[in-house]
Amino acid sequence: MREGGIVGVLVVLVCLSGLDGPAVGQETPHYVNGVEGIKAATLPPPGLYGRVYSVGYHATTTTNNSGGRVPIDFDVSVGAVSPRVIWITELDLFGGKYGLDVMVPVVHTNIDVTPPPAPGPIRDSETGIGDIWVEPLLISWHGAWYEAAIGLGFFAPTGQQSPRRAASPGKDHWTLMPTAGVTVYFDQEKTWSASILARYEVHTKKRNQNIRAGDDFHFEWGLGKTVVPGVDVGLAGYCQWQLTDDRGSDVTWNGERHDNVFAAGPEVNTFFPDLGLGVSLRVLREFGARNTSEGFLAALTVTKAF
Numbered sequence: 001m002r003e004g005g006i007v008g009v010l011v012v013l014v015c016l017s018g019l020d021g022p023a024v025g026q027e028t029p030h031y032v033n034g035v036e037g038i039k040a041a042t043l044p045p046p047g048l049y050g051r052v053y054s055v056g057y058h059a060t061t062t063t064n065n066s067g068g069r070v071p072i073d074f075d076v077s078v079g080a081v082s083p084r085v086i087w088i089t090e091l092d093l094f095g096g097k098y099g100l101d102v103m104v105p106v107v108h109t110n111i112d113v114t115p116p117p118a119p120g121p122i123r124d125s126e127t128g129i130g131d132i133w134v135e136p137l138l139i140s141w142h143g144a145w146y147e148a149a150i151g152l153g154f155f156a157p158t159g160q161q162s163p164r165r166a167a168s169p170g171k172d173h174w175t176l177m178p179t180a181g182v183t184v185y186f187d188q189e190k191t192w193s194a195s196i197l198a199r200y201e202v203h204t205k206k207r208n209q210n211i212r213a214g215d216d217f218h219f220e221w222g223l224g225k226t227v228v229p230g231v232d233v234g235l236a237g238y239c240q241w242q243l244t245d246d247r248g249s250d251v252t253w254n255g256e257r258h259d260n261v262f263a264a265g266p267e268v269n270t271f272f273p274d275l276g277l278g279v280s281l282r283v284l285r286e287f288g289a290r291n292t293s294e295g296f297l298a299a300l301t302v303t304k305a306f
Contacts, residue, residue, distance in 0.1 A: 027213035027246050028259075029201055030131065030155045030175040032057075032080075033238035034284045034297045037267050038222030040197040040236075041181025042147040043140035044305070046097055049086040051303045053103075055079065059286075059295025065257050067290045073114040076293055080107045080130070088140065096148075099138035105130035107159070109167035128169040130159040148182040149197075157207060173213070174204040191226040193234075211251055214244040214258065222267070230271045236282050237264035259291040276305035 035053050057078045062070050084103035091098040108127040115122070135153030154177065159170025181197030201216040217240070224234030239262050246255035267282035280301045286294045 027203075027211065028292070029213075029216040029218070029240065029242075030171060030203070031177060031199055031201055031216070031218055033218055033220060033240055034236070034263060034282065035299050035301065036197060036220050036222075037236045037269070037280055037282055037299075037301070038224035038232060038234040039147075039183050039193055039195050040220045040222055041149050041195045042183045043097075043099065043138065043149045044086070044088055044303075045142075046088045046090050048306045049088070049303060050306065051084045051086060051301065053080065053082040053084065054300040054302075055082070055297065056299075057295060057297045059293035061289075061294045063289045063291065063294055065291055067288065073112070074293070075110075075112040076295070077110045078107065080105050082106065084133075088138070093139050096139040096141040099140065101133075101135045101138065101153075103133040105133075105159075105169075107169040109169065111166045122166050124167040126167040126169060128160050130169040131155045131171055131175075132158045146182055146184045149180070151179040153177055153179075161208075172206045172208055176202045189226075193222075193224045195222045195224075196220070205248065206250075209250040210248040212247045214242045214246050214255070217241050217243055224267075224269075230273065232267075232269040234267050235264060236267045237262065237284060257291050259289075261286050261289040261292050261294065263287065263297065278303040 032055065035055060059076050060074055062072070062074050064070050082103055082105040084101060086099065086101040088097055088099035106127070107130040110125040111122055113122045133153060133155055135151050137152040138149065139151070140149045141147065155175040157170055157172050157174060159168070161168040161170035161172035177199055179197065179199045181195065183193055183195040186192040186194070196219055198217070198219040203213040203215070205212040218238065220236070220238045222234055222236040224232045226232050241260040242258035246253070263284040263286040265282060265284035267280065269278065269280040271278045282299050284297045286296070
């Protein structure tokens with residue numbers, strides 16, 4: 001049981017990008033890639049669902065504008081537990097089913113970075129409620145050989161944020177994010193699938209700083225195979241690009257230098273129909289990073305139908 005709505009919980013809140021020299025702070029997206037998996041663009045049938053995302057990210061490498069490793073002591077770990085409620089209604093809209101969802105993340109971030117020579121070590125650790133995700137518009141379609149979904153939602157700046165705390169759980173700005181995706185099946189029994197889910201983030205200016213992060217484009221992809229009824233295995237991944245500059249008088253880094261990163265890794269899903277319970281696990285390795293960290297992400301997702 002998969003769903004293709006948008007979720008954004010886990011963020012490395014301070015990302016250090018080397019400008020072919022000392023690393024400096026840089027804005028990062030609200031949305032966290034890699035949490036949806038091999039059927040990311042498939043929404044469930046009408047009903048009420050509870051889902052909990054447990055996500056961990058760890059990186060000991062950050063990269064510069066050419067994609068090379070910045071030679072500094074760098075260690076960032078982020079963990080999040082994020083309950084989400086999804087309601088898919090019986091209401092028909094444009095030939096699909098209308099739905100909505102909301103999610104409240106709890107995030108723990110630990111940062112230990114020593115960029116030479118200035119501004120000196122950055123060491124911080126904090127746990128708190130992050131920025132809440134609200135998606136008032138979801139529409140899903142289910143065909144004989146495909147499933148598709150679109151959505152529109154926003155991140156609200158509900159998490160605590162301080163310019164002096166690198167590990168703050170909030171980002172201090174609103175983000176509007178539309179989404180669209182499709183899952184296609186290659187056989188009549190729907191045992192082979194391919195999925196892609198695209199998102200676009202538009203950020204507002206921070207409330208307490210004159211900084212407006214550049215727009216970000218993401219897509220998650222997956223290739224899956226049902227090996228026995230109720231068990232899917234496959235390969236999942238994501239791509240993310242910053243498309244516009246970071247702007248504002250408080251931007252202390254080169255806002256014209258954009259970040260990007262890619263990832264891929266294995267996934268396994270199980271579904272227990274008698275319990276209305278789905279469990280998925282994926283581990284993704286990042287590569288090709290530029291002006292951002294490069295590490296590993298693991299996501300355990302539990303979904304319950306009510």
